[in-house]
Amino acid sequence: MTKPNFDEFLSQQIANTQEQVQQPEPQRALWQGIEKAINEQPKNDSEPQKYKSAGVWRQVSAIAAATCIGMCVMYFTLSTPEQNNMMQMSQYFEQQKQILLVQYGNQPALTNDWQVQLQELEEAEQAIKLALQNDPQNAALLQMLAQVYQQQLDLIERVHQPRWQEI
Amino acid sequence: MLVDAKHPFDELDDLVKRTQQGDQVAFAALYQQCHRRVYALCLRLLADQAHAEDACQEVFVQLWHKIAQFNGQSKFTTWLHSVTSNIAISYLRKHKNWLQKVVSFENSGMDEASIALCGDLNGLDKLVLRLPERARLVFVLHGVEGYRHEEIAVMLDMAVGSSKSQYHRAKKLLQEWYEND
Secondary structure, eight states: OOOOOOOHHHHHHHHHTTTTGGOOSSSSHHHHHHHHHHHOTTTSOOHHHHHHHHHHHHOOOHHHHHHHHHHHHHHHHHHHHGGHHHHHHHHHHHHHHHHHHHHHTTTTOSSSHHHHHHHHHHHHHHHHHHHHHHTTTTTHHHHHHHHHHHHHHHHHHHHOOOOOOOO | OOOOOTTTHHHHHHHHHHHTTTHHHHHHHHHHHHHHOOOHHHHHHHHHHHHHHHHHHHHHHHHHHOOOOOOOSSSSHHHHHHHHHHHHHHHHHHOOOOOHHOOOOOOOOOOHHHHHHHHSHHHHHHHTTSSOOHHHHIIIIIIIIOOOHHHHHHTTTOOOHHHHHHHHHHHHHHHHHHHHH
8 A cells, every 4th residue: 555645644634633533542540630620629710818828829939949940950050060069959959849748748639640750750860860970070961850850849739739721 | 523423513512501501520521522632732732741631631620610701603622622722832831941941942842752652643643743842833733723824923922934934844844754754
């Protein structure tokens, strides 16, 4: 069977994108989180003031953490090699992570598998740290480490604090 | 045609009406009928499986809260696709990491290993996910979703000419990959 030309392929495939059955399935179950979110959030946006204040506080702390991370990573990656210090960076991020975990400790998460995802990121963190032991001044590895830390914080924040957007 | 033959308009319209009245069972059925299309669009726009899943959840949570705003003047699926596109683009902006914001580099497409992890994708989706970010966004919005370049320029905060050139860039890359595959 001959391969269709590109334009035929394109129009056929684009037509298929409109068919629900031909679309990929998400890998994780999404409905549970949606159901939880719609039952927990008031439908008319009339959240109690206390809830709003807590949300604002969490947002502020999350933004502050993200800003600190950005500045910290900039410092570590742009500074001279002698100033790079993986241990210092690790301690700082670990502290930020613990703050978030304590902060969200009593709050239910939107997904059940977030700890598995966190563990995968922690494994990536360990692998990068191992590589850094052989090449402690490697700026690319330091950046990767910082990104893995950032992903961990994003994950913790995301599963505990969905910020639904306006349509 | 945006609705499957298996799910005629009447059934979908009924589910929409019942959801507008606060019927969660109808909403669950609506989710079952539409979630794969929503997820697929999120995946095409975000090129990241985890983010696409999160964005898909955001779409349905927003849908529950805002479905009363749907006035039936357009097809529900057209409205849903427009909602999904807006949420996915907004999601993309929010989740650019600090490095992308500071250095402003363009995110390259997904690598083949990550694409393979996304499950059963059709031939075009496998190629689209490899596209660089701006070319991918424009291609999906114009080529797949049917937005005009003028609309895309507003949505993505770029010039109309850039939208057109990104579309041609995307098509050229897709054709090259398709023919060499």
